Amino acid sequence: MSDHLAMGPGREFDAVRALLAQWGPLARGVGDDGAVLDVPAGEKLVVSTDSTVEDVHFRREWLSADEIGWRATQAALSDLAAMGAAPLGVLLALTVPRAWREELPALASGIGAAMQQVGAAIVGGDVTDGDRLALAITVLGHAPRPLSRAGARRGDTLYVTGSLGGPGAALSAWLAGSTPDAAARARFARPEARIAAGLWLAQQGATAALDLSDGLAGDVAHLAAASGVACVLELDAIPCVPGASVDAALQSGEEYELLVAAPSLDTAAFAQAHGGLELTAIGRVEAVGTPPSGGAPSGSVQGSAAQPGVVRAERGGAPVALPGAHDHFAP
Amino acid sequence: MSDHLAMGPGREFDAVRALLAQWGPLARGVGDDGAVLDVPAGEKLVVSTDSTVEDVHFRREWLSADEIGWRATQAALSDLAAMGAAPLGVLLALTVPRAWREELPALASGIGAAMQQVGAAIVGGDVTDGDRLALAITVLGHAPRPLSRAGARRGDTLYVTGSLGGPGAALSAWLAGSTPDAAARARFARPEARIAAGLWLAQQGATAALDLSDGLAGDVAHLAAASGVACVLELDAIPCVPGASVDAALQSGEEYELLVAAPSLDTAAFAQAHGGLELTAIGRVEAVGTPPSGGAPSGSVQGSAAQPGVVRAERGGAPVALPGAHDHFAP
Incomplete structure (x- = not known):
């Protein structure tokens, strides 16, 4: 996890440490300024960012924190599915208001379960304070020949x-x-x-x-x-x-x-x-x-x-x- | 830019369209669910996510919107610099409160100028509503031999x-x-x-x-x-x-x-x-x-x-x- 937490590092560092402890081997390559990954030779890198925001994409009373983490992660991974790409890893930018802080382990559990399901790792991210829960999730994948929206042909x-x-x-x-x-x-x-x-x-x-x-x-x-x-x-x-x-x-x-x-x-x-x-x-x-x-x-x-x-x-x-x-x- | 904007797409779609028009060729590979990139053969992919959040990393009265965009982008790119990596592209997850909406072109101008300076493209992202301005920026780079924090040796x-x-x-x-x-x-x-x-x-x-x-x-x-x-x-x-x-x-x-x-x-x-x-x-x-x-x-x-x-x-x-x-x- 990156550590640019200029004005109030204590809380966020603690949150990151707790997340890393919870995720164990599901979080990899964390500690340097960036994570290092291999794209298989001859394949393309496929990337996408997808945000899930409280009161925009869901309301708190609809979902458990575990479900919010799962859903946000699967929604982001879905862009890789649509491109015919296999997941390499994800980066998480989490905005966690005070009212959600106790739910962070449950949120992390949903994120972790989704990553485990697709067999990919959490390779970076950060946690910041804010007024609304928000999960900005960047997914990285690889594909020999990524699918696009633009390839459909007459007769298909x-x-x-x-x-x-x-x-x-x-x-x-x-x-x-x-x-x-x-x-x-x-x-x-x-x-x-x-x-x-x-x-x-x-x-x-x-x-x-x-x-x-x-x-x-x-x-x-x-x-x-x-x-x-x-x-x-x-x-x-x-x-x-x-x-x-x-x-x-x-x-x-x-x-x-x-x-x-x-x-x-x-x-x-x-x-x-x-x-x-x-x-x-x-x-x-x-x-x-x-x-x-x-x-x-x-x-x-x-x-x-x-x-x-x-x-x-x-x-x-x-x-x-x-x-x-x-x-x-x-x- | 990804387009998961479930409950209020109109405003956000308009915002994304305006950003893409402003950035022109600085934004590439946008339109599919994900963007497709090449990592040079034999090199590693280097990735990092870095968030800049109002009232956590800066206060509104300190900086112009253009400076906020520039600074957040350079701060994220700095992780690539530290790894000895050349930039491939960035993905932006922007949270833009109502009070900031008129400043979005200035914010985008700062982001664009930073990307132009390093010669890399904006390859994805999204814009969502929220209570605080936040820029979660994921940077992608490549390096034949990424630097880490762990390699220093006696005598260096x-x-x-x-x-x-x-x-x-x-x-x-x-x-x-x-x-x-x-x-x-x-x-x-x-x-x-x-x-x-x-x-x-x-x-x-x-x-x-x-x-x-x-x-x-x-x-x-x-x-x-x-x-x-x-x-x-x-x-x-x-x-x-x-x-x-x-x-x-x-x-x-x-x-x-x-x-x-x-x-x-x-x-x-x-x-x-x-x-x-x-x-x-x-x-x-x-x-x-x-x-x-x-x-x-x-x-x-x-x-x-x-x-x-x-x-x-x-x-x-x-x-x-x-x-x-x-x-x-x-x-």
Whole structure:
């Protein structure tokens, strides 16, 4: 852990020492100004930073400190999963208000459990005082050929891992003042970065991927725009958690499932390789400007050939409006 | 920039877009879940995270937003300098309270200027809301043979770059309610990570290095402890900024100068290669247990052979007490 703690070092040094003692061999390379890591020869370094902040990304009464640590770490690692990268390590910048100080061991326990799950180490970070709990987590990974959002090609199939709608349902319940059901709550509180899935998908020829942190509707638009293609979603195929509608699944963010484009994937082999986690074909990639099958009904969302990044929806092969999306034809 | 902004994306997305527009080509690889970088073949990856937080590391009335951005970035980069690493890029996790939002372009300008100075790119990050301005900066670098604190050997000379005492003088003035003189203030507000110096020193055979973020007295103790050696400081040799005493220079933290151990270095060649920046021999490395020259006077600070990491002070070759250090012989 770095030690730039100019104006009040005592408390923060103590906090860092306690964390290092708790993490044991999970924290490595700590003591010098920086940590030293090896990127395997011929591979690329993949990096991302992701912050989880109290009252922005969660409220204290929703989650235990252990869950907050786990979730923040998995959310950050999810960016590596989306790039088809294997984790090298993480760096943590923790802002810990006085009111959270007693919860620091529980927070560290959640962070440590997440790191242990993916088999990577905590290689640096710092702890500072502040008014709101915040975890800024930088993840480092490596990949021979990192996936981007920009590689999807006409003719690819669109796939999604897992089932969608859980985090959205939990969030809706909390924001309405009620209690989410246990399954939805677990999807929000205990996400798992799809690291192994991302590695498998990259190896099997995926052309583009991203995680569903903004929700499927938003993220498929990101993929379409980055790749300059039209993405056609078959709404009836979208895998939803029990009780979640397709509309809700499309809007549910913080999913940490992967959206992937690939020529063709063996979904049964995927499930077998990932403990039953499902990979579901939910649509296809077309060239921008391809006319919708059956003609567009009034109210459908589509772009023109001049506007890359189009998302269209179908039900049973017939074009329908994309729920919740901006409607160019609305009055 | 990553885009996990679950509960209030609009403002933060806008902030990220504005930052990217301002930074232009200084921000690279942004758009995917992670950025992709190359570590040169045969070299190590060096990483560190460093946070600068309002009211912990600075007060708003002390610095302009541009200076805060510059200083936080240089402070983070300083860890690469201390490791003898060349910068690859940085990731920024910015917490920007409402009261700071109008200052974001100035903050970004300082960050950008610092990145431009070292010729590295901003490769990721995020912006979140919060109650206190905080910049958590992760730096990535590469080095064929990173320097550590642990490599100092008996017979090495101790060197320091630049002159010490400026940041401490500025801080003392501010904390006493007065105005620091311009030179001391500049040393606090406009530090420069000694990147080129670190590379030169590593190449010239330095055995250990660290930056003086805790001040020379504290950091020489870190070096001695990590290397398991005795460090002997010649107090009269310590380069001080005008007006700073040796005692003040020893305690002044946030210096971002480098403390280096090396068999022997050409200080004139160093100065010539670094625009006149001085490299000054300030002491030597001995085995733990070496008797002090001339015998220890009452009040000197020393350890026993069983306790590694000893710091001793001399004036004109005669042992003296190390100012400000814990005195084992005090009543």
